[in-house]
Amino acid sequence: MLNKLSNQPLIRVWAQLLSVVHPWLIKTLGRDRLEYFASNTVNELTQRIDPFIWTYGCKVKVIAIRQETADTKTFVLLPNQHFSTPIAGQHIELTSIGPDHDANRCYTLSEITVDTVSITVKLNPEGEVSPWLHHQAEVGMVFDSSLARGKFVHRDQDKVLFICAGSGITPAFSMINNLLAQSDKSSASAIGLFYRAQTPDNTIFSKHLVKLESAHKNVKIELSYSRLPVDIVTPSFIDQLSAAYPDIKQQHVYLCGPELFRNDVIQYLESVDFDLNNLDVEQFTLPVSSNQQVGIDGGNNRSNLKGDVSVTLKAQNINFVIPASDCNKTLLEAAEEQGIVMEHGCRSGMCGSCKTNLVSGEVSGNQIGRSIYPCSAYPASNYIVLE
Amino acid sequence: MNQPASNPSGTVDDYEEIHQAFEQIKQKYRADLGEKDIRYIKKIRRNSRIFEVIGRSLIHILPGPFALVGVPFLFLHRNLEAIEIGHNVLHGQYDSFDEIPQFHAKNFRWKAPVDETSWRQEHNAVHHVHTNVYEKDPDLNHGFLRVNSQVPHTKLHYFQVPIYLFLFYPFMLYNFNAQNLGVVDKFRKKYFPEGNKGYAVVDEALRLSKAEGQKRHKRAVRRVWAKEYVFFPLLALLSGFGAIKVFLANLLVDVINSYWIALTIQATHFTEPLQPEDAIKNKGKWYVSQLDSSVNFKGNRWQSILWGHLNYQVEHHLFPDIPAHRYPDIAVDVQAVCKQYNLPYKCNDSWRAAIKKFVGAMWTYSFKNPAVPIKTAFLDKAAYIDKEAANAK
Numbered sequence: 134m135l136n137k138l139s140n141q142p143l144i145r146v147w148a149q150l151l152s153v154v155h156p157w158l159i160k161t162l163g164r165d166r167l168e169y170f171a172s173n174t175v176n177e178l179t180q181r182i183d184p185f186i187w188t189y190g191c192k193v194k195v196i197a198i199r200q201e202t203a204d205t206k207t208f209v210l211l212p213n214q215h216f217s218t219p220i221a222g223q224h225i226e227l228t229s230i231g232p233d234h235d236a237n238r239c240y241t242l243s244e245i246t247v248d249t250v251s252i253t254v255k256l257n258p259e260g261e262v263s264p265w266l267h268h269q270a271e272v273g274m275v276f277d278s279s280l281a282r283g284k285f286v287h288r289d290q291d292k293v294l295f296i297c298a299g300s301g302i303t304p305a306f307s308m309i310n311n312l313l314a315q316s317d318k319s320s321a322s323a324i325g326l327f328y329r330a331q332t333p334d335n336t337i338f339s340k341h342l343v344k345l346e347s348a349h350k351n352v353k354i355e356l357s358y359s360r361l362p363v364d365i366v367t368p369s370f371i372d373q374l375s376a377a378y379p380d381i382k383q384q385h386v387y388l389c390g391p392e393l394f395r396n397d398v399i400q401y402l403e404s405v406d407f408d409l410n411n412l413d414v415e416q417f418t419l420p421v422s423s424n425q426q427v428g429i430d431g432g433n434n435r436s437n438l439k440g441d442v443s444v445t446l447k448a449q450n451i452n453f454v455i456p457a458s459d460c461n462k463t464l465l466e467a468a469e470e471q472g473i474v475m476e477h478g479c480r481s482g483m484c485g486s487c488k489t490n491l492v493s494g495e496v497s498g499n500q501i502g503r504s505i506y507p508c509s510a511y512p513a514s515n516y517i518v519l520e
Numbered sequence: 521m522n523q524p525a526s527n528p529s530g531t532v533d534d535y536e537e538i539h540q541a542f543e544q545i546k547q548k549y550r551a552d553l554g555e556k557d558i559r560y561i562k563k564i565r566r567n568s569r570i571f572e573v574i575g576r577s578l579i580h581i582l583p584g585p586f587a588l589v590g591v592p593f594l595f596l597h598r599n600l601e602a603i604e605i606g607h608n609v610l611h612g613q614y615d616s617f618d619e620i621p622q623f624h625a626k627n628f629r630w631k632a633p634v635d636e637t638s639w640r641q642e643h644n645a646v647h648h649v650h651t652n653v654y655e656k657d658p659d660l661n662h663g664f665l666r667v668n669s670q671v672p673h674t675k676l677h678y679f680q681v682p683i684y685l686f687l688f689y690p691f692m693l694y695n696f697n698a699q700n701l702g703v704v705d706k707f708r709k710k711y712f713p714e715g716n717k718g719y720a721v722v723d724e725a726l727r728l729s730k731a732e733g734q735k736r737h738k739r740a741v742r743r744v745w746a747k748e749y750v751f752f753p754l755l756a757l758l759s760g761f762g763a764i765k766v767f768l769a770n771l772l773v774d775v776i777n778s779y780w781i782a783l784t785i786q787a788t789h790f791t792e793p794l795q796p797e798d799a800i801k802n803k804g805k806w807y808v809s810q811l812d813s814s815v816n817f818k819g820n821r822w823q824s825i826l827w828g829h830l831n832y833q834v835e836h837h838l839f840p841d842i843p844a845h846r847y848p849d850i851a852v853d854v855q856a857v858c859k860q861y862n863l864p865y866k867c868n869d870s871w872r873a874a875i876k877k878f879v880g881a882m883w884t885y886s887f888k889n890p891a892v893p894i895k896t897a898f899l900d901k902a903a904y905i906d907k908e909a910a911n912a913k
Contacts, residue, residue: 169739169743172627172629173629173743175622175629176622189621189622189624189627448626476640476645477645478644478645478648479645479648479649479800481806483648483649483800483806483840484644484645484648484649484840485611485648485840486640486644486645486649488612488615488625488841489615490615490616490624501550501553502553502616503616503618504615504616520626
């Protein structure tokens with residue numbers, strides 16, 4: 134039925150028109166004003182006219198797809214007004230992707246502009262989602278998205294070195310571009326990038342990287358390859374790293390890549406007495422799919438919960454961890470322990486000011502269906518997402 | 521247990537029993553939430569839309585004073601949206617239903633000139649928690665109102681009845697923002713000899729930043745003005761009908777709606793007795809303090825919808841986030857508990873009687889030392905168990 138409808142010429146023309154109107158709206162009005170307009174005009178009719186703007190959720194629309202290398206594609210996404218401007222290095226979680234539109238994956242933003250964000254995805258032939266994105270996803274598709282989050286962001290250090298491998302280039306690429314875009318810092322800071330790819334053909338953003346290095350004197354880029362033809366003798370990448378950046382101990386290192394690669398680099402850093410306080414490592418802790426959750430049935434058996442609890446507040450875009458020792462506290466108290474302010478009133482489950490909805494995970498105590506009262510509900514699973 | 525629980529000799533155990541009794545009612549109605557509530561709120565929204573179309577068309581088309589025929593319809597629309605839908609939805613009464621995201625407190629936008637976020641912080645998290653608590657409940661004596669003898673008297677209070685009835689109530693909805701923005705606090709600080717003594721002031725820590733609050737307030741007002749006083753008058757002008765007529769009719773609806781809401785909410789809170797600050801620390805005590813500071817007035821189901829079920833203020837204050845259309849049923853259970861524990865259950869015979877009492881209190885306390893010890897007189901007349909309703913079920 135829906136397919137039939139989408140083939141009707143009128144609907145196609147409408148979709149075409151919207152694809153022009155949406156970027157224009159977000160650029161000229163800005164997300165804040167668009168939110169004001171859309172939230173006050175949303176109803177059953179407007180939701181049908183344009184479900185991208187008149188919606189309660191954060192959505193992104195694919196507006197361009199670029200082939201980066203043979204097995205890497207960049208998807209330029211236009212987020213709707215519920216999105217807020219990300220910080221370079223952060224990631225988003227897409228929650229309605231894959232063949233059944235129910236998979237969720239985190240992607241670091243590789244490019245950030247005023248109105249768009251990009252994700253760069255490497256094809257993993259054995260995976261479920263990346264082949265779908267590479268072969269099925271097309272311009273015009275809309276996905277549900279989280280707001281941008283993550284703490285792997287630049288924090289004003291003067292000398293920085295990004296060490297990355299494979300698709301781990303994405304946060305480094307967006308952070309470097311962001312640093313160079315800030316005019317006051319673009320020449321002041323020293324930026325290093327050590328990037329290990331498989332082959333020159335496989336190097337994501339290779340053309341951009343060459344341009345960056347030639348255009349900016351303070352940028353030093355060193356490329357390293359893991360799968361060159363056997364007749365070329367290459368030094369170990371650790372040797373290459375230490376030769377290229379002898380003053381690594383004076384720099385702040387951002388590390389992102391596959392686990393084995395990360396371990397090798399950390400081992401090297403330890404061996405040269407690098408101060409590990411100057412190291413940021415990107416580790417995705419979020420993509421826990423719903424069937425992997427350690428859920429405990431409701432009731433008051435909260436003492437059964439083992440380990441820390443990761444809590445995400447979607448609307449506030451805050452992510453925090455309740456240490457295992459705090460799991461007998463209410464969600465509100467536990468959040469306050471972490472310095473996080475949640476809306477609340479009576480603190481005893483009477484007034485309903487703190488009421489919010491559970492997106493995934495389990496709580497025990499005061500709740501009605503998926504609506505929970507953080508002031509009198511306790512964590513009952515290790516992974517909780519609240520609206 | 522025959523002791524009235526509002527009696528200070530009530531022991532902790534009495535309060536625990538009372539707490540459990542009300543908790544049981546709460547759980548009973550929570551368990552029953554479902555399809556019925558979704559149907560109800562959707563039906564109200566549908567009717568509100570129908571009234572809007574009828575009202576706006578009549579006002580648009582009918583010439584001159586005949587356009588007044590459309591005013592009641594448009595009023596029905598604005599009123600349903602403001603209280604039966606808006607107020608109740610913003611309490612999170614429909615949050616637990618996935619099917620209707622448009623009626624979730626955080627998604628909902630009022631068709632009233634009030635910013636939802638600041639209002640929810642003031643109303644849900646302060647007024648409903650500290651009802652009738654001296655210097656804590658901002659709604660007890662909003663603006664410069666003086667309705668109990670603890671509040672210091674100033675010359676302005678001699679004029680509070682006409683000022684409220686003729687100046688403030690016609691624009692009541694617009695006053696909510698002033699309170700949340702702290703405008704009134706500043707006024708009292710500047711012009712009252714004892715400043716904000718006796719009044720609840722905005723708790724800065726709980727509120728939005730000043731700039732954010734002001735931005736939201738402006739937007740909340742502008743969305744109403746843009747629709748009522750720009751878009752529809754302009755539409756009339758462009759289609760060859762009278763723009764001024766539409767403007768005036770919409771203004772009239774705005775004023776009637778504000779007045780209606782003002783009289784509804786003012787008539788359903790007792791201004792005395794003041795409640796202890798620590799009531800919220802004990803759930804049983806808190807339930808009793810809510811009973812003690814709220815008052816119902818009688819009306820049938822249809823009327824109750826137009827009052828946003830706020831004529832069941834007692835039930836609303838006991839269970840603020842249970843869908844309001846259930847209050848008439850809940851009232852029967854609440855009355856039974858009140859009877860059993862000899863708790864106050866206050867109910868006026870009619871809206872008229874309730875308004876009369878409230879305006880009476882306003883008049884009395886406009887004088888520095890009221891001659892009548894109003895406290896007892898005020899309570900004895902109104903405090904009785906609504907036996908008729910209890911027997912009817």
